[in-house]
Amino acid sequence: MKDSIPTLTAEKTIDVRFSEVDSMGIVWHGSYSLYFEDAREAFGAKYQLEYLYMFKMGFYAPLVELHFNYKKPIRYQDKIKIIITFRPTEAAKIIFDYEIFHLETNELMATGHTVQVFLDTNYQLVWETPPFFNEWKKLNGLL
């Protein structure tokens, strides 16, 4: 039993693409899915929890839930950063929380979370946390 659970977090600066802006000059909401994905990649690279590693371990971790809450419009010229935080859970899931900040004003622009489950190589849902993921949790002080 651990005294305290460390907070695992990563950060990614995003360059808003012209094509991600809608006809009102504001980032189209569907682009948040991409920004969250960029953040998960940054997290995976920092903490060795990449898609390809999971594949090699025999698992696929599709998103089954995505939620985002928009606070302020992001515009084409804005520089933003996204902070992704691992939310510990005992369930056989990977849950991340996201916060998008304006780089200069530090305003909170949006928040969100995603939930991923584990499928095996036959695309069957896995109800128990896969061994490799328990290993990963131990390695990172979460178990």
Added chain:
Amino acid sequence: MKDSIPTLTAEKTIDVRFSEVDSMGIVWHGSYSLYFEDAREAFGAKYQLEYLYMFKMGFYAPLVELHFNYKKPIRYQDKIKIIITFRPTEAAKIIFDYEIFHLETNELMATGHTVQVFLDTNYQLVWETPPFFNEWKKLNGLL
């Protein structure tokens, strides 16, 4: 005061594009944003609540919240339909619920909801339901 509130709903059949499928052969979650958008367009066309009409009335209705819950993987060869339902609210918001069904098996593949608010032409949040939207509600038996 109305005795009963009618349920406003529209339906849209979706052709899954090859480019919407990820390397596991499953529809990439970000594509659900597009499917929900297609459903909103179908709803707007059926009930005269199109983006361009709202623009003409002086309002922009960006998404401020999106949630989706995945039940079963959608594959490239699957035919799906999406049912969008207007969720009545007194707030100055447009809320839709979505259900995605497999066209042949009729299985529920995913659910979700979105929340839109109103901005005026200066991009300022509008706290009161815009007059045109109250008119629209009356016309459709919601007020």
Added chain:
Amino acid sequence: MKDSIPTLTAEKTIDVRFSEVDSMGIVWHGSYSLYFEDAREAFGAKYQLEYLYMFKMGFYAPLVELHFNYKKPIRYQDKIKIIITFRPTEAAKIIFDYEIFHLETNELMATGHTVQVFLDTNYQLVWETPPFFNEWKKLNGLL
């Protein structure tokens, strides 16, 4: 030897999505890749030349060349149709020509072409036309 080569062509009506329009209110050029893909799917469905059929035959047919020429801006409210035409070639390639027309005015909005090659299941380029594709050509009066 055939006297005349039939022209194989298919047609697809496109609903422009709000998210495909840029901040100038004009369809973002990257969306043409999607429209061309929609047209290829329509062609494949009409002439039994679908991706999944090719996979089953042991081949993958990635795009190796794409070209588009823009004549007039396509806007959000425009209804367009795309005509895709198979361009016969003796090379081990699939070449399509595309024309995008405005549905009401019948103006030509854009043209383009794509070239696909064949890869086998080891991702190796195939230099000879695969047998299934020669069969397909015969069936359609091209050989």
Added chain:
Amino acid sequence: MKDSIPTLTAEKTIDVRFSEVDSMGIVWHGSYSLYFEDAREAFGAKYQLEYLYMFKMGFYAPLVELHFNYKKPIRYQDKIKIIITFRPTEAAKIIFDYEIFHLETNELMATGHTVQVFLDTNYQLVWETPPFFNEWKKLNGLL
């Protein structure tokens, strides 16, 4: 008259997103449009030829032609860089050439070019090179 025309070029490293890979594990061709766009942004930032600057000068520069040629498949784990080069022309156009290289092996993965024209604020095609663009050319030793 200049003795020699300088070559204006910029470079951008691309992180391939999981969502940009198709069901064969290969970057979907439509993603090249995005990579070319990223490269144009990098060029614009380096040489002060950004979209917003052109807007402020009264011009919009939509793509009217895009061509790409694929040499080798780009996979999810690949690190790539894209080199964008300004192609001088006397026409009222902006033409760029693109080369995508594998970061480690330095292999050429794809090439392409794009052509942009100038529209004024009424969306009318401009036949003469806009004054601001001639200024920009002089500043960069092209005139």
